[in-house]
Amino acid sequence: MTITPKLILSAVAICVSCNALADSEKKFLYTLTNNIKESENTVAQYKRLNDGTIQFIRFYKTNGTGINNDTHGKLGPQDNDSQIIVTNDKKRLYAVNTHSNNISGFNINKDGTLTDIPGSPFPSKGIAPVSINISGNILMAANRNEDYHQKTSLSDPEGASYTSFEIQQNGALIYADSLKVPGFQKPAQIHASKTVKNLFFADEFQVDVDFDGDGNRSFLAGPKNSVQGQVRTMRVDDKGKITLTDVATLPETIENYLYIGSPGVPSMPLGIWSHPSQNILYAGFVTRNQLGVFSYDHFGRLKFVNAVNNSGQDICWVLVNKQATRLYTVNNLPRLNTQQTASTISVYDIAGKNALSPMEIQVVDVPIPGESFINNRNLLQPGSTSFEIALSPDEDFLYVINQRINQTEENTIKTGNAIHSFSVRKDGSIKAAASVDLSKDGFPSNSRAQGVVAVDL
16 A cells, blocks of 8 residues: 555544544542431542533542531532542542541542542541641641531530641551641641641631521521631641641721621632742631732741732632733622622732732623522522632633532522533633533532542643
8 A cells, every 4th residue: 555645634634533432531620529427428530621511520539528508598608629639640539528528538549530548537636627738748637626506515516627647659648747727726627838848827717697687597607706826837848747836817998888787797718729939818707899919938927918909799719820921710699780690700910019908800790500599698699609619730721619518408499510511711711611511410419519629631
């Protein structure tokens, strides 16, 4: 047979097509069902396709129990981030089981499947672990000590805590140290600095207020007002010993206009993320609808720099791209007196000098499954709102977890837990690409899905 240029080009095309297919087979997304049935929590594995859609593969039991977030249709109390995390070498995945007070560990196989790490799940050495993160060989956990469906006798009278673990060669977690949180502050997220090894930040957040005067139903823990929050910095050595470096309260930046009729609510942090190449920490000032900016030194001592406005309502989770040109925030509710009908995602320019003075360049509505309802502020609220977010490794797509917020008995609609994907344009702006109703994949509607990570193997 004569080999012609046409045949050569055909062979090359076939080869390129095969490689593209092989690459798509190695792209995965993992999330937690947060199943509240005893020992039935699971990690869900999805295949990520090149058009932004995801295809369900299977569940992996954590042998733990998720947190029951049936809070009479309210947001919270488990407003947290980083419930599921993958090691930098992409060989292991860890996830929290908040109600059973432990952390599950899995080996990630070459085909993306998960197998239990020997000894998993590992006790978190605290009550209600809600967030985990890794720096070097150290895994840190934030134990919120708040689970309204867990027996009071199981709670820690000394309050919440942070615990450190050494990651062994086989992935097992060996407890190293604990740091108690005084004053009954409530940890929401633990985050490892991108620039300083073994430096961790944590935000502590709780707002429990009778907004509408409707008695105990308006409280999460009630019947006393509890409004508090701060940012904490900790250094951890290679053996896991924790040293407290700094505790920063948030500055009062602008006149409070979020909680109408409830003056005096202070600036509160919810959602933190560090700059990948500079010692800068970003924080969502949720009660001010602002994005806060802090600088920090090598020891982690924080200095407030700036706060810029956010066009959404209840700015919460924060994420920065690897190039440090764009920052994304989840804004949990639609803003009053605007055309917003759902949660929104804000995009900020943080390139160059904007790193210390971010510029909001886009606000996008998140698709909303399910029906709206009257929330604890006597306001119409979407039945599904956005929580954690993740970028794909190539940063072509942004993935957003939505939770079924209306867990009241009168809500018979099963939808609300969802994953939405947004395509990321070259300029960092985003556009809705696809949505997946998680109930169709077997997620229980009486649980609120949480945590999301995207991995290329």
